[in-house]
Amino acid sequence: MTRMLGRRGAMQAAAGAGVAALAGRGALAADVTLAVWTGYPELVPWYQAMAAEYGKAKGTKVTILSTSLREHEQKLAAAVPTGTGPDIFDVGQILGITFIEAGLVKPNPPAVEALLKGGAYRASSVGQFNTDGKTYGVPMLFSTPAMFWNKAFFKEAGIDGPPKTFQDKMVAAKKLTKFDATGKMTRSGMSLRLSGQGSGIAEKFRFILEPAGGTLIVPNGKGKFHQGYDNEAGRNALKYYVDAVQTDKVDDPKVQHDAAAFVAGNTAMLMREAWVIGEIKEKNPTLDYGVAPIPAWGTGPHKTLLQHNGLWVNAKSKNLDVAYDFQVFLCSKEASVKLTQMSGWVAARSDVDWSPLLKEIPQYKEFVSPDAGVQFYPEPVMAAWNEIESRLADKLPGAYIDPNMLDPAKLAAFIKAAAAQTDQILKQNDLYGL
Amino acid sequence: MLFCYVALLPVVALFFYVRIIPIGFSFLLSFYKWNLISPRRPFVGWDNYLGLMEDENFLLALKNTTIYSFSTVALATMIALPLAVFLSRKSRLSAFYQTVYFLPVITPMVPVAIAWKWIYDYNYGILNYGLSLVGLPSVPWLTDPDIALWALVIMGVWKVLGYNMVLFLVGIRNIPAEYLEAASIDGASDWQRFWRISFPLLRPILLYVIVTSTINAFNVFTQVYVMTLGSQSAPGQAVRMLVFDIYTNGFQFFRMGYASAEAVILTLIVLGLTVIQFSLARDDNVKAG
Numbered sequence: 001m002t003r004m005l006g007r008r009g010a011m012q013a014a015a016g017a018g019v020a021a022l023a024g025r026g027a028l029a030a031d032v033t034l035a036v037w038t039g040y041p042e043l044v045p046w047y048q049a050m051a052a053e054y055g056k057a058k059g060t061k062v063t064i065l066s067t068s069l070r071e072h073e074q075k076l077a078a079a080v081p082t083g084t085g086p087d088i089f090d091v092g093q094i095l096g097i098t099f100i101e102a103g104l105v106k107p108n109p110p111a112v113e114a115l116l117k118g119g120a121y122r123a124s125s126v127g128q129f130n131t132d133g134k135t136y137g138v139p140m141l142f143s144t145p146a147m148f149w150n151k152a153f154f155k156e157a158g159i160d161g162p163p164k165t166f167q168d169k170m171v172a173a174k175k176l177t178k179f180d181a182t183g184k185m186t187r188s189g190m191s192l193r194l195s196g197q198g199s200g201i202a203e204k205f206r207f208i209l210e211p212a213g214g215t216l217i218v219p220n221g222k223g224k225f226h227q228g229y230d231n232e233a234g235r236n237a238l239k240y241y242v243d244a245v246q247t248d249k250v251d252d253p254k255v256q257h258d259a260a261a262f263v264a265g266n267t268a269m270l271m272r273e274a275w276v277i278g279e280i281k282e283k284n285p286t287l288d289y290g291v292a293p294i295p296a297w298g299t300g301p302h303k304t305l306l307q308h309n310g311l312w313v314n315a316k317s318k319n320l321d322v323a324y325d326f327q328v329f330l331c332s333k334e335a336s337v338k339l340t341q342m343s344g345w346v347a348a349r350s351d352v353d354w355s356p357l358l359k360e361i362p363q364y365k366e367f368v369s370p371d372a373g374v375q376f377y378p379e380p381v382m383a384a385w386n387e388i389e390s391r392l393a394d395k396l397p398g399a400y401i402d403p404n405m406l407d408p409a410k411l412a413a414f415i416k417a418a419a420a421q422t423d424q425i426l427k428q429n430d431l432y433g434l
Numbered sequence: 435m436l437f438c439y440v441a442l443l444p445v446v447a448l449f450f451y452v453r454i455i456p457i458g459f460s461f462l463l464s465f466y467k468w469n470l471i472s473p474r475r476p477f478v479g480w481d482n483y484l485g486l487m488e489d490e491n492f493l494l495a496l497k498n499t500t501i502y503s504f505s506t507v508a509l510a511t512m513i514a515l516p517l518a519v520f521l522s523r524k525s526r527l528s529a530f531y532q533t534v535y536f537l538p539v540i541t542p543m544v545p546v547a548i549a550w551k552w553i554y555d556y557n558y559g560i561l562n563y564g565l566s567l568v569g570l571p572s573v574p575w576l577t578d579p580d581i582a583l584w585a586l587v588i589m590g591v592w593k594v595l596g597y598n599m600v601l602f603l604v605g606i607r608n609i610p611a612e613y614l615e616a617a618s619i620d621g622a623s624d625w626q627r628f629w630r631i632s633f634p635l636l637r638p639i640l641l642y643v644i645v646t647s648t649i650n651a652f653n654v655f656t657q658v659y660v661m662t663l664g665s666q667s668a669p670g671q672a673v674r675m676l677v678f679d680i681y682t683n684g685f686q687f688f689r690m691g692y693a694s695a696e697a698v699i700l701t702l703i704v705l706g707l708t709v710i711q712f713s714l715a716r717d718d719n720v721k722a723g
Contacts, residue, residue: 197662390682
């Protein structure tokens with residue numbers, strides 16, 4: 001009897017504790033203030049709108065801190081390990097993997113895992129958020145480039161439509177480039193990334209290298225890598241840049257570049273991500289432009305980069321349950337549509353109905369539902385990736401304008417040296433293997 | 435006496451906390467491999483230092499920083515001194531010009547660097563517009579790797595000129611008037627009075643200006659960061675400087691141990707140059723004595 005009462009008492013106590021815990025959790029959710037840090041200031045209005053909706057439903061308050069991407073990464077690197085970081089943060093996988101390796105992001109709980117593996121995302125996206133058989137974080141948005149082309153300039157030059165190959169692109173660019181009476185370029189035929197510093201220069205070099213059949217690093221299938229561009233593809237990609245600047249003169253480091261040049265009508269073609277659509281909408285809404293796939297190299301396939309930006313819950317968060325719940329909320333279908341509408345970035349979910357957006361801005365098509373023939377090459381998930389790209393980026397601007405690069409032997413020597421540096425970085429990080 | 439030491443204690447403690455301990459920690463860290471995030475921090479001995487000796491980016495940064503520092507310090511000193519002599523004469527516009535030359539010193543570096551980026555713009559910059567007015571061709575100030583470093587030197591000189599000038603001005607005004615009057619009575623020319631009296635008496639100020647300018651020049655960062663940001667900017671390698679390289683290794687590649695080793699080398703370089711400058715000044719004083 002005593003034993004029976006004891007068991008019953010224990011069961012009652014457990015049930016009571018469970019209810020109390022649930023009640024407590026509900027009360028806690030309402031009392032909780034979640035801190036969210038973002039490196040994308042343009043996402044702040046979206047975060048605020050989502051926080052307001054979530055707060056209305058759950059009573060949770062959300063504070064949002066936004067800084068530039070570089071500052072954001074530095075803040076996270078200093079704050080998360082010391083327990084002073086946010087509950088949720090967005091960051092690319094290159095830094096995400098470092099947090100995972102340091103145990104500062106835990107494997108996803110069942111609810112988040114179910115979202116990730118429930119068919120809402122492309123297999124390539126799910127694969128990118130998988131480390132050693134476990135999933136970490138959720139893809140929030142992805143960044144993939146396509147080719148913006150100025151329809152008015154093409155019409156003026158008598159060119160029918162966007163070029164399908166890089167070779168055609170150069171021919172078109174020559175017709176589209178304009179010079180003044182003194183021979184100074186006033187409009188580039190294509191805007192390449194020719195100057196500055198940082199990994200972006202190498203990333204844009206890959207826009208041509210990958211379709212040409214090369215790649216910066218090749219996995220050996222055993223968790224190690226080696227360079228993959230000291231070959232014909234690497235030399236062709238560099239020659240394309242050198243020709244564009246020095247031989248065919250369709251671009252010049254001295255003229256305006258990037259989205260600013262395209263928006264202002266100072267270039268005819270630009271390979272960039274979806275956010276440029278937002279720039280055009282805001283700064284030059286009457287611009288007559290189209291968006292086409294990144295050209296192919298000769299008869300090869302259309303290839304384009306796929307970079308994910310993830311949403312991560314800090315393992316040191318004091319409000320883990322609420323943080324995971326808000327993470328799932330931020331990745332809902334409705335939130336995904338709003339993310340793209342409000343920021344210009346493309347949400348990573350693939351099961352979203354984009355038709356209202358495409359009806360309003362058809363140029364989004366290449367970004368949200370590209371042609372089936374377009375192949376994606378993902379960004380390798382490794383902590384050393386930023387250094388690999390940045391170190392190559394250090395060398396490229398000088399090569400693009402160096403007259404020595406017109407000599408095939410010197411161009412080949414440059415590529416060989418750059419590729420050797422890539423292997424060296426892999427060795428330093430214990431990631432090298434043939 | 436005890437009260438003085440006790441009263442100084444909070445300041446000394448604060449100095450230790452914000453200066454000495456971080457410097458010591460950086461020195462220790464330079465013997466480790468650490469990515470800032472991971473709890474693992476293996477000891478690697480002198481590897482970081484040995485790696486630096488073969489690192490072409492570090493060697494390039496060292497070369498660029500040396501060129502930048504010596505050029506900026508030499509030019510800013512050589513221009514500031516005659517300017518100070520000129521403005522030390524009592525004139526109605528003297529105060530106005532002093533203010534004009536000092537304005538860049540108190541203007542924050544980031545907006546200044548952005549403004550200079552526009553000034554240097556190949557197509558729309560005011561500098562090239564000025565050149566076009568006198569029939570000279572436009573210069574790709576930032577995008578030409580051979581010119582970009584000199585564009586930074588020009589800006590660096592403009593930024594520190596006023597500071598050096600004010601220091602020289604204070605020194606000149608503190609030279610006892612009797613010395614100069616006596617020399618005038620003896621028939622010394624303006625140049626002789628400057629070279630034989632003012633200049634030797636200005637040597638402590640000159641030393642201070644050179645030492646502080648050298649330290650500041652070796653620590654150049656903000657303008658490099660701003661001027662290499664974006665697609666319409668200076669090629670990173672052309673203007674790669676030591677602090678920028680430290681920043682890149684530490685906060686972009688998260689190689690904190692390696693960046694710390696670079697910081698230690700930078701400290702030693704600046705310390706060495708300061709010691710050399712002080713010993714040269716002391717030799718001069720001994721000879722003068």
